[in-house]
Amino acid sequence: MDLNLESLKKHEEWNESYYFNFHDKNNDLTAFMRIGNKVNKNEKSMFFYLMSPKIMAGIKVETPCDDKPLNIAGLNYEEIEPGKWKLKYNGSIFNPLDKSESKVKMDVIWEALNPIMNYVDCVDEKQAEMSSNVASEHYEQFGKALGKIEVDEEMFEIEGLGERDLSHGVREWGSPKMWMWINSEFSDNEAFNITKLSVDEGDIDAGYFYINSVNKPLIKSDIDVDFNNGIPSKFQMSLFDKGGSKYSVDGEVIRFGMIPVDEKMILIETLSKYNWEGKEGYGIAEFLVPKPYF
Template sequence: MPETKVVLLEQDDLMHPNTGESNFNESAYYNFYDRTQRFGGFIRLGNRANEGYAEMTACIYLPDGTVGFMFQRPEITNNDAHNAGGAKFEVIKPFEHHRVSYHGKLCVLKNPLEMADPAKAFKTNPYSKAALEIDYVATSPGWGGELREKSGDQWISPKPSGDPEAQFAKGHLEQLGHATGKLLLSTDGNEREFKIDALGLRDHSWGPRYWQAPKFYRWLTMNFDQDLGAMATITVNRDGSERPGGFIARKGKPFLNIVKVDVQTEFTGDQQLHDKIKATCQTSDGGAPTVITGTVLSMIPLRNRRAGIVTRIAEGMTEWNWDGKIGYGLSEYLDHFEE
């Protein structure tokens, strides 16, 4: 049997071959938070070329508590680039420098929880024109990769196997970064400009994906400063098995992999959305568990439907506390509900 292990290649920061599954997906995502202005957001493009469209999501958490949001399914015919629905992602230098932009509309929600019913929310709230331009520069190495086989002196992707409908991603990478740029919002001739100097995390995944594949997951991203960040996640599969993971990144030191994650949550409101979080993470060095607490600053519930299942992806901009050190990032909770 050939040697196999999770390997991250420089080419993984570029587009991957379309392996032909009907639900093949290649997505890239960038989040950021400017703690000085109390302002941040995320933007995502997921190419589903074999289904003929991309999923484009842009979400901006504004300082006054309102949230600007847009979701589209623009038509695409190939997986050559992330460039659809007004969003464009360019890799200037793999794992070092990306350029991110969005030119389009945002629905501006004074009450972001209204997005639980997107048809109504999009009809009853005002819109702004948005121009987002960001340079995203790495503050840590990339983390993750794909399970690959050794062939000679190269690592190659094995042939696709398993039920693609039960898969969530064949390969996946994450990286901490520093975002600089600006956002221009224009509403009825009134313009607001935000200069961006923010920390964040990006991810990139490829392979078959349905949002309904896992039973649920929790994904927590954290930036404390340019020298310290983390990601902790736990996915519970349909068979009840758990997949914990993540990392702690300190400048100048190797990643500490997270091998066990316990997430305790206080939920709030009629929609029972996450509000207070306690994440206990055991790292691969066998040291004492790391305990990080979080408080959601701003929340928007997003929705995906398939085969009679309503999937809620709750996106909370979160303030983190690690032994008195304050950080920021996204807490993303995926859960399913019957129609």
């Protein structure tokens, strides 16, 4: 796939993005975080959020770039070995409703459970070109998270499942009309991720369903979303892989938070519960929508 990569790397909005999430079912605690570097704009950004029945709080920061691309505002990533990362955070998070502050310390090892999935295996050349203003290189992987999170001196022993996302490419938040990025882990051996990206030229679908120790590339997704006051509440999905198999998955939003990304777009990040063939899973369902949408 030739997307004139060298030319894209010179684009002002060229971005390298590292995203992780995980959900600890026993503690009903979800964490999601991202570090992005736009070196041609001298802009490094992060967000770090926690969701539970007691807390929905986070932080979003932008700084100039430096020689530590995976360390910003107390959030630090370290790749210990391929597929194994140390995730640390030491700082404050804030409730967007009452502006209350919580002190957080996180020390977690995130370890992959499936091979890396390259979205290039899911799209044709035209679809790749259509998505070139969002991320020309996009990789997904699910894994387990083990460690500790301390919130205002309350300690949580973390044992959860989650997803990591690595993308390189132009990231113009306002270029898509919207996107849906959804993941769920049903066990150490079964998980899926799907992205539906809507641009002026049409939709691009990509992702994987991991079963029988294999990533099955997803090439089509039909997603019907129910909304409650502008917020996704339920969704029904029919996902189709390259081999012609169909996966029917229902999702239900448990809780959500919102992250403004620029003057035009906002991210709705949800913890959602999923049902696939009677199996229960949890994961993040992320919706990028225009601000006037509300």
